[in-house]
Amino acid sequence: MDIFVRDIWVIPLLPLIALVLNLFLIRPLDVAYRDRAASHAGAAHDSHADHSEHSSSEAHYTAEELIESSYVSAIDTVDGHIDTPAAMPHALQTAQQTSGGKQAVALMRQWEQHPEHPHGQPTVYARLAGFVGIAGMFGSFAWAIGALFAMFGNTALQKGITIPLYNWLTFGSISYHVNFYADSLTVVMLVVVTAVSLLVQFYSQEYIESEEPRGYARFFAWLSLFAISMMILTLSANFLMIFIGWELVGVSSYLLIGFLGKDAPKIDGGRPSPSAAALKAFVTNRVGDFGFLIGIMILFAQTGTFTFTEIPQKLQGTDVTLITAAMILVFCGAVGKSAQFPLHVWLPDAMEGPTPVSALIHAATMVAAGVYLVARTFLLFHSFAGPQAAMVVAYTGGFTALFAALIAMVQVDLKRVLAYSTISQLGYMFVGLGVAGTDGPGMFHLMTHAFFKALLFLGSGGVLHALSGQQNMRKMGGLAAKIPLVAFPVLLATLSISGVPFLSGFFSKDEIIAQTLAHGDIALYVITVLTAFLTAFYMFRAWFLTFGGKGGAFGGLWGGKYRGDVHPHAPGMRIWLPLMLLAIPTVFAGYWGFAPLGGNFNAFITGNPAAAPFDNPFVDPMTYVSITLAFLGIGIAWLMYGMEVIPADALTRNPIGKGLHALFFNKFYVDELYMALIRFGIFLFAKIAVSFDKYVIDGIINGIGSGVLGIGRGLRKAETGRLQNYGAAFFGGALIIAAAFIAVVYFGK
Amino acid sequence: MLLTLNSFLILGAVLFCIGLFGALSKRNAVSVLMGIEIMLNAVNITLVAFASSSTGTAHGARLTGQIFAIFIITVAAAEAAVALAMIIAIYRRRNSVDVSEINMMKW
Numbered sequence: 001m002d003i004f005v006r007d008i009w010v011i012p013l014l015p016l017i018a019l020v021l022n023l024f025l026i027r028p029l030d031v032a033y034r035d036r037a038a039s040h041a042g043a044a045h046d047s048h049a050d051h052s053e054h055s056s057s058e059a060h061y062t063a064e065e066l067i068e069s070s071y072v073s074a075i076d077t078v079d080g081h082i083d084t085p086a087a088m089p090h091a092l093q094t095a096q097q098t099s100g101g102k103q104a105v106a107l108m109r110q111w112e113q114h115p116e117h118p119h120g121q122p123t124v125y126a127r128l129a130g131f132v133g134i135a136g137m138f139g140s141f142a143w144a145i146g147a148l149f150a151m152f153g154n155t156a157l158q159k160g161i162t163i164p165l166y167n168w169l170t171f172g173s174i175s176y177h178v179n180f181y182a183d184s185l186t187v188v189m190l191v192v193v194t195a196v197s198l199l200v201q202f203y204s205q206e207y208i209e210s211e212e213p214r215g216y217a218r219f220f221a222w223l224s225l226f227a228i229s230m231m232i233l234t235l236s237a238n239f240l241m242i243f244i245g246w247e248l249v250g251v252s253s254y255l256l257i258g259f260l261g262k263d264a265p266k267i268d269g270g271r272p273s274p275s276a277a278a279l280k281a282f283v284t285n286r287v288g289d290f291g292f293l294i295g296i297m298i299l300f301a302q303t304g305t306f307t308f309t310e311i312p313q314k315l316q317g318t319d320v321t322l323i324t325a326a327m328i329l330v331f332c333g334a335v336g337k338s339a340q341f342p343l344h345v346w347l348p349d350a351m352e353g354p355t356p357v358s359a360l361i362h363a364a365t366m367v368a369a370g371v372y373l374v375a376r377t378f379l380l381f382h383s384f385a386g387p388q389a390a391m392v393v394a395y396t397g398g399f400t401a402l403f404a405a406l407i408a409m410v411q412v413d414l415k416r417v418l419a420y421s422t423i424s425q426l427g428y429m430f431v432g433l434g435v436a437g438t439d440g441p442g443m444f445h446l447m448t449h450a451f452f453k454a455l456l457f458l459g460s461g462g463v464l465h466a467l468s469g470q471q472n473m474r475k476m477g478g479l480a481a482k483i484p485l486v487a488f489p490v491l492l493a494t495l496s497i498s499g500v501p502f503l504s505g506f507f508s509k510d511e512i513i514a515q516t517l518a519h520g521d522i523a524l525y526v527i528t529v530l531t532a533f534l535t536a537f538y539m540f541r542a543w544f545l546t547f548g549g550k551g552g553a554f555g556g557l558w559g560g561k562y563r564g565d566v567h568p569h570a571p572g573m574r575i576w577l578p579l580m581l582l583a584i585p586t587v588f589a590g591y592w593g594f595a596p597l598g599g600n601f602n603a604f605i606t607g608n609p610a611a612a613p614f615d616n617p618f619v620d621p622m623t624y625v626s627i628t629l630a631f632l633g634i635g636i637a638w639l640m641y642g643m644e645v646i647p648a649d650a651l652t653r654n655p656i657g658k659g660l661h662a663l664f665f666n667k668f669y670v671d672e673l674y675m676a677l678i679r680f681g682i683f684l685f686a687k688i689a690v691s692f693d694k695y696v697i698d699g700i701i702n703g704i705g706s707g708v709l710g711i712g713r714g715l716r717k718a719e720t721g722r723l724q725n726y727g728a729a730f731f732g733g734a735l736i737i738a739a740a741f742i743a744v745v746y747f748g749k
Numbered sequence: 750m751l752l753t754l755n756s757f758l759i760l761g762a763v764l765f766c767i768g769l770f771g772a773l774s775k776r777n778a779v780s781v782l783m784g785i786e787i788m789l790n791a792v793n794i795t796l797v798a799f800a801s802s803s804t805g806t807a808h809g810a811r812l813t814g815q816i817f818a819i820f821i822i823t824v825a826a827a828e829a830a831v832a833l834a835m836i837i838a839i840y841r842r843r844n845s846v847d848v849s850e851i852n853m854m855k856w
Contacts, residue, residue, distance in 0.1 A: 721855030724773050724781070724848060731769060 004146035005157050008182045009165065011140045011147075011190060012231035018136030019224035022129045027217040030125035034214070122209055126216035130205045133220035137201050137227060141194035147187045151604070158184040158607035162237050162309070174304060181237030181308065184604050188443060189234045189372055192450045193365045195585075197227045199578035200360040203458055206574040207356050207465060212260060219259060223360070226252035230365050234372065238306035239296045242373065246289070246337065249366045254282045256361060257353035271413075277349035284346040288336020295329030298322065299380075308376060315384050324386040330377060331393055338370025338426045341400040345671055347423055351415040355461030358415060363422050363457045364450035371429040371446050375439035382437075394434025394516075398527040401427030403668070405534035409541070410664045413471045414460050417542045418453070421497065424531060425449050431528055432512040435519035438611065440593075440602035445508035448589045452493040452505055455582040459490035462575050463546060466568040473545040474563060480547035481559030482568045485576035487547045489583035494543045496586050498536035499630040501618075506627075507590030510617045513626055532626050536633030544641035556642030757798030764791035778836045778846040782829065789825045793818040 122130075151157045160183030168176040201223055208219050229252050233245025258278030272280070300306060302322065303314035315323060334340070339347035350362045361367070374381060374393060381389050401424045408420035425445070432442035464471060466483050480487035496505035509532060516524040549560025562568070593601040595613035603611040617623040639646045651657040666672070764787055771784025800814025840846050 716855075719855040721852030722849060723851070723854065726854075728773050731773070 001146070001150035002154075002157070004143060004150045005161065005182050005187070006163065008143070008147055008163060008186075008190075008235060009180055011143050011194065012228045012235065014136040014139040014143075015133075015224040015227040015231070016136075018133045019221055019228060021132050022217055022221040022224060026125050026129040026132065027221060030123050030129065030217045033123045033125055122213040122216040126213065127205075129217035129220045130201070133224050134198065134201045134205075136224060137194065137198040140227070140231070141191075141198045144187065144190040144194045147182065148191050151184055151187055155607055155609055157182075158604060160184075160186075160309070160607065163235075176240055176306070177238065178241060179237035179307070180235040182235065184607055185372075185375055185439065185443065186234055188447055188605060189368075190231065192368075192447055193227065193230050193234060196360055196364040196450055196454045196582075197223070197230075199581055200356045200454065200458070203359075203461070203575055203578040204354070204356040206572050207461055208354065210465060211354055215259060219256075219354070222252055222255045222259070223357075226256065226361060226366070230369070233369055238308060239299065240306045242376070243293070243296065246292070246333065246369065246373075249361075249369060250282060250285050250289075250337075253350070253361050253366055254278045256357040257281055257350045259354055259357065260352070272349050272352060274352040277346075277352040281346040281350045284343050285336045288332045288334070288343050290332070291329040292333025292336075295326045295332070298326035298329065302326075312379055312384065315380070318384075320384070320386045323380065323384045324389045327377070327381050327385040327389040328392050331374065331381075331389070331396075334370030334373045334430075335396060336370070337373075338367050338430070339423050340370070340396050340427060340430065341403055342670070344400060344404065344423050345667075345674065348416050348419040348667070351413075351419050355415065355457060355464055358419070359454045359457030359461065362419065364454040367422060367426055368429070368446045368450060371426060371433065371442055374430065374433045375443050375446075378433065378439040381433075390434045392434075394431050394521070394524060397427040397430025397432075397434060398524045399427070400424065401431065401531045402527050402534070403427075405531045405538065406664050407667050408538040409534060410661055412473050412545075414463065414473050414476070414542060414546060415457075415471055417473075417538060418456055418460055421456075421535065421539065422453055424535065425453065425497070428509060428512050428528065428531070431524060432515060435521060435524060436512075436515040438602055438606050440605050440611070440614070441508070441511045441515050443605050444593050444601050444614070445512055447592075448496070448504035448508040448585075451582055451585040451589055452496040455489055455493040455579060455586050456497070458575075458579055458582065459486050459493065460546075462486035462490075462571050462579065465571050465575060467564060467566045470564055470566055473542065475566075476546045476562070476564055477549040478547070478552055478560035478562045479568060480552065480557075482562070483570055486571060486579060487558070489576075489579040489586070490547065491543065492583050493586050494539045498539050498634055499532050499626060500634075501627055502590075503587055504585065504590030506630075507593050507614070507617065510623055510626060511593060511614045514615055514617065514620060514622065517622060529626050529629060533629035533633045536630040537637050540634045540637035541641050544637060548642050550642070550644040552642075555638065556644070557638070560642075754798055754802040757794055761791045761795035761798065764788075764794065776847050776849050778839070778848050778851075779833075781848055782832050782836070785832075786825060786829065789821055793821055796821075 160181055163180040163182060165178045165180060168178050170176075201220065204219065204223065208216055212219070226249060229245055229248030231245075233242055233249055236242040236245055255278075258275045260274045262273045262275035296306070299311055299315075302318050303311050305311060305314060336343045347362055347367065351358055353362070381393065404420040404423035404427065408417050408424060411417045411420060426449075429442045429445050429449070432445055433439060436442065462483060463476065463479060463486065466479070466486070467476065470476070480491075492503070496503035499506045499509050513525065513528045513532065516528055544556060544560075548556045548558060549563075550556050552558050552560030591597055592599045592604075593614045595616050600611070600613040602613055603609050636646075640648050640650070652661045663669070768784045768787030768789075768791055771787065772781050773784075775781050775784060796814040796818045798814075800811055800818075803811045803814070805811060836846055839851060843850065
C-alpha cells in the first residue's frame with residue numbers, strides 16, 4: 001500500500017499525459033476536422049469570416065451545410081417553445097430556393113446570434129478529448145484514494161515523507177530541489193481535488209457541449225492543466241514549488257474564466273465580460289502574490305532554505321517580529337487566492353466562467369489553496385510567529401465571513417450568491433486556522449465545503465443549463481418540480497451549508513464555532529454564529545427563489561410558480577449523476593470528525609494518534625444556539641420566499657433598511673472604491689509620471705541630441721579641407737603644448 | 750666666435766621656422782613642398798649637431814644621429830618624388846597647383 005504514497009507523483013503525471021494528448025494531438029485533429037467540414041460548404045463560407053464571434057480559425061457552419069447536414073436535426077431537437085430555431089430550417093430552405101444563397105446567409109447570421117444557437121456539435125475528436133481527460137483524472141483519483149487508505153493507521157506516513165524528484169539548481173551551498181512531500185494534509189487535499197475534478201470533468205461533457213462545443217477539446221485540456229497545477233501546489237515540499245503551483249493555478253484559472261471569450265452571449269445584462277473577469281482575477285491575485293513572495297524571501301533570507309520541514313529547525317532564535325511579518329505577508333498570498341477581504345473582488349466576477357469551472361476552481365479547490373497554504377505552514381504561524389499572525393488570519397477570516405454573508409443575502413444572481421457564500425465559508429476556514437490549536441478544524445471545513453459547494457455550483461450549472469444561461473433568480477422559481485434530479489442533491493447541499501445537524505457542513509462549521517469559544521474569543525464567536533444564521537437565511541432564500549416558491553409542495557419548499565420565460569429542459573445523466581455522487585460526501589463526510597462514531601479527523605490530519613478528536617457537538621450546549629439560529633434563518637427564508645407570508649420587502653420599506661439593502665446589494669461599494677482609488681490615485685500618479693517623462697526624461701534625451709547636433713554644426717566650420725589650415729592647427733597645438741611644458745619646467749617649481 | 754652646439758641648434762630652429770612658414774603660407778604646392786624639405790633639413794642639422802657634440806662612450810653613440818640624418822635624406826627624396834607625382838596628377842586634373850583650391854578633405 002505504501003507505494004501509493006511513495007510514488008505519489010503518478011497523480012499529477014496522469015492528467016499531464018491527458019493534457020499533452022489533448023493539447024497537441026486531439027485538439028489539432030479536432031480543429032482540422034472542423035475546418036475541413038466547413039470548407040466543403042462552398043461559396044457562402046467566405047462571407048462568414050468577418051462576423052466571426054470567436055477566433056477566425058474556428059470553423060463556421062454555413063447555410064448550405066445547415067440545411068444539408070446534421071444541423072437540421074440539431075435545430076429540430078431544440079425545444080419547441082423557441083420560435084426562431086424551430087422555424088429556421090424551413091425559412092432557410094425557402095430563402096435558398098427563392099433568392100439563392102444571399103438571403104440564406106443573412107438568415108444564418110441572424111440565427112447564429114440567437115441565444116439558442118447550438119454552435120454545432122462537438123466532433124468525434126472533441127469527445128475523445130473529454131474521454132482522455134476523464135480517464136487521466138480517474139486514474140489520479142484512484143491513486144489518491146489508494147494513498148488515503150495507505151495512510152490510515154500509518155502514523156509514519158501521516159507525518160509525511162519527502163519524495164525527491166530532482167535537484168533543480170545548485171548555487172554554492174544552496175540547492176533548489178523539486179521535491180514532493182506527502183503527508184495526511186496533502187492526501188486529504190488531493191482526494192478532494194481529484195474527486196471534484198473527476199466529477200466536474202464528467203459533468204462538463206454535457207455542459208460544454210451546449211455552451212461552447214468548438215472549445216470542447218481546449219476546455220478539457222485546460223481542466224487537466226488546472227488539475228496538474230493544483231496537484232503540484234498540493235504536493236510541493238518547499239515554498240518554491242508551492243509558488244510555482246500557485247501561479248500555475250492562477251494561469252489555468254485565468255484561461256478557464258475567460259474561456260467563453262470577450263463577446264460571450266448573455267441573457268441578462270450588467271455583467272462583466274469573461275475576458276475582463278479573467279483579467280481582474282489574475283491582476284487581483286498579483287497583489288496578494290506580491291506579499292507572498294516577499295514573505296517567502298524573508299523566510300529564505302533567515303533560514304537559507306525553502307523546504308517546509310527544514311524552515312522550523314533553522315528558524316530557532318530568529319526575531320519573532322520578523323517571522324510575524326513574514327507570515328502575515330505569506331498570508332497576503334492566501335488572502336488573494338482564497339478571495340478574502342480586501343482582495344475578494346475577483347471571485348464574484350470569476351463567475352463569468354463556465355459553471356463547471358466555478359464549481360471546480362472557484363468553490364472547491366483553487367480558492368481553498370490559501371487555506372491549504374496556511375495549514376501547511378501552520379507550525380510557523382502558531383509556534384514561531386507572534387500571536388498577531390494567527391490573529392490576523394482569524395480576524396480577516398471572521399470579517400470576510402460576515403461581510404460576504406451580508407452581501408450574499410441580497411444578490412439576485414444565483415451564481416453570485418454562491419460566490420459570496422464561498423468567500424464567507426473560506427472566511428470560516430481561516431477563523432478555524434487562526435483560533436484552533438491544530439489545522440484540523442480548518443481543513444475539515446475545507447473538505448466538507450469542497451463537496452457541498454461543488455455540488456451547489458454544479459446544481460446551479462444544471463439550472464443554468466435548463467434555463468439556457470439564465471442566472472437571475474427573479475426569473476426562476478419552482479424548478480424543483482421541473483428538474484427534480486438536480487434539485488434533490490442541491491437541497492441536501494443547501495441543508496448542509498446551512499448547518500442542519502447530521503450533515504457534513506454542520507459538523508465542520510460547528511467545530512470552528514466551538515473553537516472560537518474554546519479560544520476565548522467572544523467577538524469571533526458572535527461573528528461566526530451570526531454568519532451561520534445569515535448563511536442559513538441566504539442559502540434558503542436562494543433555494544426558494546430558484547427551486548421553491550409559493551404554491552409548491554411542503555409550503556413552497558418543492559416546486560412553485562415559475563417566473564421565467566425560457567422553457568426549462570431537463571438535463572441529462574451526465575449532469576445529474578455527478579450531483580448525486582457529490583451528495584454522498586455532502587451527507588456523510590462530516591462523520592469523519594464525529595467522535596462518538598470513532599471519527600478522529602484531527603488525529604489523522606496532524607499525524608498524531610494521541611490528538612484529541614473534535615468535541616461531540618451534541619453535548620456542548622452552545623451548539624444548540626447555532627442550531628437554533630440556523631433553523632431560524634431557514635424559517636425566516638421560508639416565510640419570506642417559500643410561503644411568502646412575510647413580504648420580501650418587509651425590511652426594506654423604511655429608509656434604514658433601504659439604505660442597508662443598497663449597501664449590501666452594491667457589495668459595500670468595494671469595486672467602486674477600488675475604481676475610484678485607481679482613477680484618482682493611480683491615474684494621478686500616472687499623470688505625474690507622464691509629465692516627468694515628457695519634460696525631464698525626454699528633455700534630457702532631446703537636449704543631449706540637439707546639443708550634440710549644435711556643437712557638430714559649429715565644429716564643421718573648422719573643417720576647411722585645406723591642408724595648410726590643418727597644418728597650422730597642428731603646429732599651433734604643438735606650440736601650446738611646448739609652451740605649457742616650458743612653463744611647467746621653468747616656473748612650476 | 751666659437752661654433753658651439755647652440756649655434757647649430759639655433760640654425761636648425763631658424764631653418765625649421767622658415768620652412769614651416771613656407772609650408773603653411775605658400776599657395777603654390779611646389780613651394781609648400783620646398784618648405785617641407787627645408788623643415789626636414791633643419792631637423793637633419795639638429796640631429797647631426799647633437800650627434801657630433803655627444804660625449805657618449807657606448808658603441809655607436811656618436812653615429813646614431815648621423816645615421817638618422819641619412820635615413821631622413823633618403824625618405825625625403827622618396828617623399829619629394831611621391832609629392833611631385835601627386836602635384837602633377839592634381840595639375841593635370843585641375844589645371845592648377847594652388848593649395849587653397851585643393852580643399853576636398855572636408856565633410
